[in-house]
Amino acid sequence: METPNRSIKCNVESCRNHCGSEDYCSLSCITVGTHECNPTQDACTDCMSFVKK
Numbered sequence: 001m002e003t004p005n006r007s008i009k010c011n012v013e014s015c016r017n018h019c020g021s022e023d024y025c026s027l028s029c030i031t032v033g034t035h036e037c038n039p040t041q042d043a044c045t046d047c048m049s050f051v052k053k
């Protein structure tokens with residue numbers, strides 16, 4: 001079982017770094033980026049540390 005990092009909440013269960021039973025990331029830090037030239041809302045941002053399970 002991965003150790004949850006309680007400073008990084010996340011509900012992306014299809015990510016290998018997700019804690020599974022708890023909605024937290026298991027990494028010590030993550031990188032957040034964007035796929036837009038001019039991000040205007042939360043949907044414009046991405047977790048760049050995502051790894052498919």
Ligand code: SF4
Nearest residue numbers: 010015018025047049
């Ligand atoms: S790497 Fe990103 S998407 Fe994956 S569990 Fe951590 S915060 Fe969520």
